[in-house]
Amino acid sequence: MAFLTRDSDSPNVGFPPPLVFVGFLLIGCAIDDLFGLNPAISNSVRVVLGGGAILIGCAFVLGALLRFRKAGNNPEPWKRDTAFVAEGVYRITRNPMYLGMVIASFGIAVAANCLGGLLTLPLSIVAIHTQVIRREESYLSATFGDEYREYCRHVRRWI
Template identity: 35%
Template sequence: MSERRLIYPPVWMVFGVVAIFVIDEYLPGPRFAGASAQFAGSALLVGGLAMLVIAGGLFARADTGMVPFRDTRVLVTRGLYRYSRNPMYLAMALVLLGVAVTVGASLALAVPPVFLVIIERRFIRAEEQQLEALFGEEYRAYCRRVRRWL
């Protein structure tokens, strides 16, 4: 994948947020609302943002690159990475789910799964190949211990 043409995962997340607001504004469909939806959506949003910060901090602490396909020097397996091989992508999906629940447009609930499919196809497959090439058996053992998502 050409470096110039690569749209990084946070940009895809922003596209997802925009899509949620477009769906909310222009596509009729069942709606849900109320204090419980607002609370649940806000909790998912804040939880996802917290996970992003924590997972990014683990990369910084390990002194390795966070940008896909660049500057990978260390296999990060601590913290959130003990439970998911992709906590940053999972966190972005939680942010999108939180926004969708908060706005209350049920059709917008399709955005997080679409985001995950895009990320899996555009990033995760290639990242896994790169990590296996770089870290070999250490990475394969990590994959046996830790699931891709949860």
Template identity: 30%
Template sequence: MNNTHILPPTYLLIAIVLMIVLHFLVPLVKVISFPWNLLGLLPFGAGCVLNACADRAFKKVGTTVKPFQEPTTLITDGVFRLTRHPMYVGFVLILLGIAIFVGSMTPYLVVVAFPFLLEKIFIQVEERMLEETFGETWLTYKQKVRRWI
């Protein structure tokens, strides 16, 4: 497959920059102030841990973490028992944590839109590839484990 695709971490970085820009240019209303905004560190940290665990699982079995590349192994244990896409859930948690931390309303627009972007650009393609590669094993896993949470 073509390796020139923009990878998910780049979309995450763009989303973070967009959230910060929105916060400073169009904050609308401050909904969470200090010290409550520090609670944003919890989803942020959980998202980082979820991504690290998923990345470790990919490396452990020696399959690709990159979308659009054919996987060699279907991972169904560890964090993959909670969600079929733990890295994307982690990304959304990171964005949620940042939105809570900055405390204004407009960054939540990015938090809400981001999963739809991931769904359209990555998840649909990845799940189609997984079904083609792993067939019935994928379909059984798909029935047992939710896409998000």
């Protein structure tokens, strides 16, 4: 696929990370259907908690994307980074896009009354951490050196 053409100087991630979250949510929904998992979450809680989490998660992702674009970076982890970004939501977390995806996935699972989606969420976090974040951190350390390592000392990986 042309859109997944990797830059030679990149974290070398070969897939779109949002697909990990979507995939595990779909697996969770299938588990729900297969085993009849239906938590008794009231509609008001589903709307408030689920909807709120979706909005917060999307705000993190959007804030990170805007900062990336402003710096001239592509958000795709198979593309080269041209600038180090440490402003905006990047002052709160080193991985605002992934944190936003986790929060939004939680919200979707709650809003959909999908216990399986909540149960598979930790698996998506582990997959993103081991297959994406570790590669990105190694790449950023090699690319931006001491500036990135100093940033890591002051800003947490997640929250």
